[in-house]
Amino acid sequence: MNHFNGSEDQMLDELLGEKLRIYGESEESAPEEIRHEVFSTLDTLNFLGELAEFFTLKFTEAEFSIFEAANDAFSSKRK
Numbered sequence: 496m497n498h499f500n501g502s503e504d505q506m507l508d509e510l511l512g513e514k515l516r517i518y519g520e521s522e523e524s525a526p527e528e529i530r531h532e533v534f535s536t537l538d539t540l541n542f543l544g545e546l547a548e549f550f551t552l553k554f555t556e557a558e559f560s561i562f563e564a565a566n567d568a569f570s571s572k573r574k
Contacts, residue, residue: 524530 525533
């Protein structure tokens, strides 16, 4: 639910854009503690993505391969 009207959204976008522009032009970098937290969070998100991929795609492919091999073995015994 959006509580702002169009002009307030535009004003907030401009304000945030200006603050980010000023920060981007400065020579100072982010404090080491913040950098560590950001990279730690990114690593965690990457790990969770890989874990989700494992249980959705890779696990299903492995199950399919097992059932296919079992089916082939069962079919060859019946002949």
